Amino acid sequence: MLIPEPMHEVSLFVLEPDLETVTAAIAHLEVLHIEDSQPEAWTPAGEWTRLAGNYHNLAQRLESLLKSLEIRADGIPFRKKLQPSYDWRELEAQVTFLEGRIKGWQQHFDNLRQEREQLELARVQLTLLSPLKMPVEELRDLKQLRLLIGTMPAENLPRLGEALFQIPFVLVPLETEKGRSLLVAATSYEHAAIFERALKSGFFEPIELPAIAQGSPQEALTTLEQQLSTSRQELTKLQNERAQLVDELGSRLVGLWQRVRGNASLAEAIRRFPCHGEVYLLAGWVPARRLDELSQTVREVADNQVVIEVLTPRLKRQGVPTLLSIPRWLRPFADLVTIYGLPGYQELDPTLIAAPIFLLMYGMMFGDLGQGFLLIMLGLALRWRGGRLGVVVSAAGFSGALFGLLYGTFFGLEILPPLWLRPMDHIAALLITAIVGGVVLLNIGFVLNLVSTWRSSSWARFFLDKNGLLGLALYWVLLGGGLAVARGVLSTNLWLLLLLIPSLLLWLREPLSRRLWSEQAAPLSEVMVTGFFELFEAIISYASNSLSFVRLGAFAVAHEGLSRMVLQYSTGSGGWLIFVLGTMLIVGFEGVIVGIQALRLEYYEFFGRFFRGEGKSYVPLSLKGGRDAQMGVRI
Amino acid sequence: MLGTVAYAATQARIRARLSRLISAGLWNRLVATPDLKAFISELQYSTYAKELNGDPKGLERAFSGRLAREAHSLAYFLQGNAREVVVWYARRFEVANLKTVLRALNYQLSKERALAVLLPLEFSTLPWEVLLEASSIVALIERLRPTAYARPLEGALERYQQEGLLYYLEVSLDLFYFQRLVRLIEYLTGEDRRQAERFLGSWLAVQNLLWAARYRLYARMKPEEIVSYTLHRAFAAGLESVRRIALGIPLWQEAGRLGFDLNPELPESAALIELEKLAARALYQQAQTTFGRTIFHLGSVLAYLFLLEGEVADLMTLLEGKIASLTPEELRGQLLREV
Numbered sequence: 001m002l003i004p005e006p007m008h009e010v011s012l013f014v015l016e017p018d019l020e021t022v023t024a025a026i027a028h029l030e031v032l033h034i035e036d037s038q039p040e041a042w043t044p045a046g047e048w049t050r051l052a053g054n055y056h057n058l059a060q061r062l063e064s065l066l067k068s069l070e071i072r073a074d075g076i077p078f079r080k081k082l083q084p085s086y087d088w089r090e091l092e093a094q095v096t097f098l099e100g101r102i103k104g105w106q107q108h109f110d111n112l113r114q115e116r117e118q119l120e121l122a123r124v125q126l127t128l129l130s131p132l133k134m135p136v137e138e139l140r141d142l143k144q145l146r147l148l149i150g151t152m153p154a155e156n157l158p159r160l161g162e163a164l165f166q167i168p169f170v171l172v173p174l175e176t177e178k179g180r181s182l183l184v185a186a187t188s189y190e191h192a193a194i195f196e197r198a199l200k201s202g203f204f205e206p207i208e209l210p211a212i213a214q215g216s217p218q219e220a221l222t223t224l225e226q227q228l229s230t231s232r233q234e235l236t237k238l239q240n241e242r243a244q245l246v247d248e249l250g251s252r253l254v255g256l257w258q259r260v261r262g263n264a265s266l267a268e269a270i271r272r273f274p275c276h277g278e279v280y281l282l283a284g285w286v287p288a289r290r291l292d293e294l295s296q297t298v299r300e301v302a303d304n305q306v307v308i309e310v311l312t313p314r315l316k317r318q319g320v321p322t323l324l325s326i327p328r329w330l331r332p333f334a335d336l337v338t339i340y341g342l343p344g345y346q347e348l349d350p351t352l353i354a355a356p357i358f359l360l361m362y363g364m365m366f367g368d369l370g371q372g373f374l375l376i377m378l379g380l381a382l383r384w385r386g387g388r389l390g391v392v393v394s395a396a397g398f399s400g401a402l403f404g405l406l407y408g409t410f411f412g413l414e415i416l417p418p419l420w421l422r423p424m425d426h427i428a429a430l431l432i433t434a435i436v437g438g439v440v441l442l443n444i445g446f447v448l449n450l451v452s453t454w455r456s457s458s459w460a461r462f463f464l465d466k467n468g469l470l471g472l473a474l475y476w477v478l479l480g481g482g483l484a485v486a487r488g489v490l491s492t493n494l495w496l497l498l499l500l501i502p503s504l505l506l507w508l509r510e511p512l513s514r515r516l517w518s519e520q521a522a523p524l525s526e527v528m529v530t531g532f533f534e535l536f537e538a539i540i541s542y543a544s545n546s547l548s549f550v551r552l553g554a555f556a557v558a559h560e561g562l563s564r565m566v567l568q569y570s571t572g573s574g575g576w577l578i579f580v581l582g583t584m585l586i587v588g589f590e591g592v593i594v595g596i597q598a599l600r601l602e603y604y605e606f607f608g609r610f611f612r613g614e615g616k617s618y619v620p621l622s623l624k625g626g627r628d629a630q631m632g633v634r635i
Numbered sequence: 636m637l638g639t640v641a642y643a644a645t646q647a648r649i650r651a652r653l654s655r656l657i658s659a660g661l662w663n664r665l666v667a668t669p670d671l672k673a674f675i676s677e678l679q680y681s682t683y684a685k686e687l688n689g690d691p692k693g694l695e696r697a698f699s700g701r702l703a704r705e706a707h708s709l710a711y712f713l714q715g716n717a718r719e720v721v722v723w724y725a726r727r728f729e730v731a732n733l734k735t736v737l738r739a740l741n742y743q744l745s746k747e748r749a750l751a752v753l754l755p756l757e758f759s760t761l762p763w764e765v766l767l768e769a770s771s772i773v774a775l776i777e778r779l780r781p782t783a784y785a786r787p788l789e790g791a792l793e794r795y796q797q798e799g800l801l802y803y804l805e806v807s808l809d810l811f812y813f814q815r816l817v818r819l820i821e822y823l824t825g826e827d828r829r830q831a832e833r834f835l836g837s838w839l840a841v842q843n844l845l846w847a848a849r850y851r852l853y854a855r856m857k858p859e860e861i862v863s864y865t866l867h868r869a870f871a872a873g874l875e876s877v878r879r880i881a882l883g884i885p886l887w888q889e890a891g892r893l894g895f896d897l898n899p900e901l902p903e904s905a906a907l908i909e910l911e912k913l914a915a916r917a918l919y920q921q922a923q924t925t926f927g928r929t930i931f932h933l934g935s936v937l938a939y940l941f942l943l944e945g946e947v948a949d950l951m952t953l954l955e956g957k958i959a960s961l962t963p964e965e966l967r968g969q970l971l972r973e974v
Binding site for chain 1: 650652654655658770786787789790791793794803807814857858859860862863864867874878
């Protein structure tokens with residue numbers, strides 16, 4: 001639970017005739033994380049690259065059919081036998097047949113939709129021109145005025161005005177949809193060339209005045225409305241036809257899509273396997289507990305005509321994917337860690353520790369029995385709607401309620417005897433407790449870093465890192481020594497002397513690492529300067545990290561103060577409304593802020609000591625496909 | 636207060652990193668090396684050693700990747716709008732990669748060939764391989780849909796499809812990027828704003844002027860087109876400067892307004908190169924003087940980034956010079972750093 005699942009590096013040497021069956025069996029098992037490898041003289045097979053491309057196109061053709069019939073295909077993988085090279089011809093023929101059945105309707109439907117869009121656009125244009133009495137056909141052939149109607153990216157509109165600085169012009173923006181503005185633009189004919197160049201460079205796309213419109217704009221509008229009505233009837237007819245097509249072909253299309261997608265996943269995987277003559281190499285990572293299952297299955301389907309090589313990676317090995325082994329009850333809290341980063345294979349998985357620490361910090365800052373209870377309800381409601389976050393919110397509420405008992409507060413009312421203390425009455429004690437808690441947490445962080453670096457035999461980091469043994473010693477000389485000096489137990493000079501030893505060692509960390517463990521280091525002159533600044537930074541950060549936890553107490557006091565304020569204003573008529581709104585504000589707004597503060601402390605002060613979170617996710621080969629699902633960047 | 640604390644940490648970090656820049660002694664030795672082999676071997680003594688594993692042609696990529704990494708990692712310690720500015724500044728490398736992807740798809744280059752020239756950007760979450768597998772530019776834009784890059788590309792898509800010129804997509808992407816950078820700088824306040832204008836603002840102004848002049852000289856664009864394809868707000872060289880250039884004012888005259896003394900006798904093409912060099916040198920020197928005193932504002936971050944960028948630019952000049960067998964004397968005049 002505290003470490004990612006142990007992995008084995010597996011190389012399967014498979015003969016060509018068994019390649020597809022073995023790959024399909026592995027994909028069904030969903031156990032092998034494929035690793036791209038290319039030993040010398042082994043090359044990927046070109047025909048599989050072509051076949052993968054073919055399947056990709058076939059899947060796109062099918063998706064287009066499904067989309068046009070508005071069918072949602074589910075993500076259930078195809079469970080029957082798949083054989084990409086053999087299935088290809090049959091699947092291609094089936095898709096072509098279905099295209100033949102659907103394309104005619106689709107063409108008709110698309111044409112009608114396009115026609116309707118043009119009619120709708122023409123209606124907008126003619127409505128604009130409706131005050132004019134002159135016939136539309138004359139507007140098309142204006143002699144003195146260059147008039148254009150069209151669309152352009154909305155953000156380019158103000159720029160267009162600036163670009164037309166040499167000529168007179170009129171720009172009338174009408175509406176903006178999907179980031180493009182519809183506008184009417186006009187200038188005199190003599191300036192038409194400049195005008196059109198500027199429009200073009202602003203990515204303006206002209207829309208021709210509707211050819212169907214004749215006579216005055218009002219007359220043309222009447223004709224247009226009739227055409228729109230006919231088009232609506234036609235559309236209804238086509239929609240009925242679509243329903244018939246869905247009844248007739250829907251399940252066949254979905255089945256076909258699942259099969260094509262499964263074959264596409266297999267072809268895509270095989271494309272990555274290098275081959276040498278008739279032997280293919282399937283290399284990747286498998287969780288240790290599932291190694292036997294994989295070996296047995298592969299041997300069975302290949303009739304023992306397979307060579308399996310298994311290696312156990314050293315912890316220092318880079319690129320090993322991470323599979324976290326988190327019990328079901330703890331899974332909702334895994335997000336607290338993965339938001340920061342996925343643990344590397346050699347790292348500890350801090351979920352088990354991070355969850356209670358987060359809850360403890362949250363409860364301390366948000367201690368109130370009644371408000372905690374509300375949070376529990378809110379969390380349960382979120383959970384009921386399917387959100388994993390609901391569990392975390394409920395647990396945070398529970399922790400808040402427990403601290404409410406310790407503080408003796410119920411919706412800000414001091415009606416319960418405090419089991420520990422009242423924050424507003426014992427501010428100093430609370431702040432000191434918060435800092436002491438922080439010191440304990442930082443020490444846990446140091447210890448976790450020591451365990452982590454010990455496991456991966458990173459001795460330089462274990463002994464000499466600012467978060468290693470040396471860092472821990474410096475931290476305690478600073479803190480414990482400082483306290484001892486303050487109490488008069490230790491003389492200042494002795495303290496400074498004690499401080500000097502770990503400081504010097506930390507300063508000389510890089511040259512020492514180079515000497516003791518042959519680690520790479522920059523030239524000595526550079527190391528001396530950077531080492532000094534890093535030492536300076538480490539000392540500052542020890543102090544600031546510890547003091548940072550004071551916010552736990554400060555927020556607890558602020559929370560109680562805020563609750564008291566709400567109570568104070570909740571007297572008299574309408575007081576209940578102020579109480580309800582105030583409580584909602586506290587639970588909603590302060591609840592979120594406290595959550596952010598708890599996360600911030602956990603991430604920056606605690607995780608920063610031992611956790612890098614630069615792991616690579618374990619993604620086994622499966623028939624579910626969907627590499628595009630990895631896209632998720634939003635700027 | 637919080638901002639000052641954040642800058643204190645950043646400052647300490649930058650001070651440490653400054654020491655990793657190439658020292659004067661090593662710099663002199665690098666310039667004096669007789670050939671490429673000696674240059675590479677001398678560079679092993681710098682912090683660039685780990686980037687020397689591949690062949691020299693890949694060095695530019697590696698160095699640019701380092702620049703992006705540094706900018707992004709420094710941004711991590713900043714807060715609020717200052718952080719946004721530095722993060723966005725680092726994203727210009729992502730924009731450069733996107734342009735590479737666009738070119739690869741437009742000219743149907745193989746995925747492997749395109750991947751080999753993409754800058755290594757650890758911070759970028761864009762899946763470059765997946766993007767390169769797009770069947771067309773339209774499909775690429777579809778794949779970029781969750782990002783902010785889709786919209787500017789989509790805006791220019793129809794014009795690209797009509798004329799088949801990649802230029803429209805690239806200019807749309809550039810305008811989007813630089814307009815946003817200007818906006819982010821304008822959101823800053825106080826000393827951060829002043830420093831951002833001092834570094835990024837000066838850089839943007841010169842870039843804008845250079846674009847306008849290049850459009851006029853090389854693409855023979857008309858004034859209205861030049862105005863359309865440049866920035867209207869670019870600090871010392873905004874719309875008015877662009878209009879003057881578009882209407883034909885000599886470059887030396889407009890550059891004079893920005894404080895650059897160009898020889899009026901120079902042909903326009905040579906003036907362009909000269910202005911670029913003078914501006915880069917001025918920014919480098921400005922960055923050098925910034926570290927003379929204690930600073931708790933964005934200036935320290937930007938100054939460090941411009942120093943690093945200048946160093947990388949100089950290294951590339953040296954690298955190309957060594958490949959072309961130029962003498963140290965010939966190279967010295969081309970460098971930003973005084974040797």
